[in-house]
Amino acid sequence: MDSELDHPFDTNLASHLLLEMAQERSLDLLLNKLVHRAVERPGVACLQIWLIGRGDRCADCPKRVQCPDRARCMHLVAGIGKTVDGQFSDAPYFSDLNLRIPMGEGLLGHAIATGRQLIIKNVHQARELVSEIDWLWRERVVSCGVTPIQFKGEKLGCILGFGREILFDDSHIWGQIFADHIGAAIANARAFDEIEQLKAQLEQQNTYLQEEIVEAKAFGDLVGQSAALRQVVSQIDLVAPTEASVLILGETGTGKDLVAHEIHRRSPRRDKPMVRVNCASIPRDLYESEFFGHVKGAFTGAIRDRAGRFETAGGGTLFMDEVGEIPLELQAKLLRVLQEKRFERVGDDRSREANVRIVCATNRDLKKEVAAGRFREDLYYRLHVFPIQVAPLKERLEDIPLLAQHFIDLSVRELRCATPRLTKAALTQLESYDWPGNIRELRNVIQRAVILARGGPLQFDLPVSGPAAPQNARPSLGPRRAAAGPENGEPAAGPAYLTEAEMRRRERDNLQVALQASGGKIMGPGGAAELLGLKPTTLLSRLKKWGLARP
Secondary structure, three states: OOOHHHOOOOHHHHHHHHHHHHHOOOHHHHHHHHHHHHHOOOOEEEEEEEEEEEOOOOOOOOOOOOOOOOOEEEEEEEEEEEOOOOOEEOOHHHHOOOOEEOOOOHHHHHHHHHOOOEEEOOHHHOHHHHOOOOHHHHOOOOEEEEEEEEEOOEEEEEEEEEEOOOOOOOOOOHHHHHHHHHHHHHHHHHHHHHHHHHHHHHHHHHHHHHHHHHHHHOOOOOOOOOHHHHHHHHHHHHHOOOOOOEEEEOOOOOOHHHHHHHHHHOOOOOOOOEEEEEOOOOOHHHHHHHHHEEOOOOOOOOOOOEEOHHHHOOOOEEEEEOHHHOOHHHHHHHHHHHHHOEEEOEOOOOEEEOOOEEEEEEOOOHHHHHHOOOOOHHHHHHHOOEEEEOOOHHHOHHHHHHHHHHHHHHHHHHHOOOOOEOOHHHHHHHHOOOOOOHHHHHHHHHHHHHHHHOOOEOOOOOOOOOOOOHHHOOOOOOOOOOOEOOOOOOEOOOOOOOOHHHHHHHHHHHHHHHHHHOOOOOOOOOOHHHHHOOOHHHHHHHHHHHOOOOO
């Protein structure tokens, strides 16, 4: 049989391989390249790299009973061999990445414990260390060597090699040199992996934050001075410094997103990300992945690891908008995460910490959803710790002037339009509308009017409606007509109305008052047309109709 002297070690090849190792950023590619190059040498039967990892297969591991430390064990991470006929092989005993060895056991355990290279020139005389590796005899293995991998004093794992001749020598230093370089390369590759993960997480956070910015523009910050808004702000000030879960209730378009932002901005978590997930827009089969993330290969299309919203919002706030849309089957998993503060990615058994503050919003009546069996009662009470009710715009009519001006300024900047004029007549029109779409509808109406105004007075195309709240009711335009009451002939309260003759008289009088107020000016700023919210041509037509002249 040839000896090691018949196959001198190629130092040039070793130098090139060390350089390649230093430049490799992927840990998997690095380790597989190393074992493939090593097995190309004559006489080498197998080379394996084992690294210390967490105890991930304890439930079905055949060596569970004798394992002294179930928190961690030795993992086979790369391996390949050559059969007795010289063919490369990935047989399970060469390269099964599911193989685990308890810490401190056998050949690997001895090398890890001592931190020194171990050479066995005759495996048949060291059965106490290699007795369980029955394939050695089938593959005619004669010698073996194990070298610990360390980096800055930390034990990372071992290189384990088997030869069909005596390949290993106690005085041979190349094994330890390679092990030391592998330790540094592993540390570098892990650092690069961590950087890539952090980069992906930051990119994802940036995407979410950009979505939040777009959404926030639709509500104009917390603009207004109404009692309803002041009540919301006082509640935000109370709950923001705490860790309590918040449930924001209100109609669509009332600005629940802005309330969530204010809670985060005034909380101790304000320096960490706030991540929003719109529960109404997630496909039903992707809810779990969206919330908790997934690992590569967990399902069709999972081409790489992906962090979920819980992980991306780590240390910050997770805002679950439209929380009432979460499917019933996922609600139990969500409740478990909120209770245990831990979760697992789809396809992964590693448990991760859910260090997030939960803020939710919905336009649904969750009590009715619970009664109907569409929402879990225990999850409802978990979320309903501190409810905040956001009033609809029809209950905040005194905020409309400030909101309108804010949206005008915002639209001018975004659309690069000329600044229009908001007349008293136009403002009265805004205040007289019921706003079923709330603040979102107000912003859209103003944006459209700014485009059409071209720097002139704003005109709003809104349905005619009465005032939305009794405290903002306008004086009637004429005497009240009402039916007689059941007692003493007193008129009963009822809606005011005008006869046709009264309507004509009031229209003519209104035109005269507008002409007097404008000093006879028809067009331009302060003109009668602007005061009445009419086009100048329309006003001239009506003046002609009633035979009115400028005063």
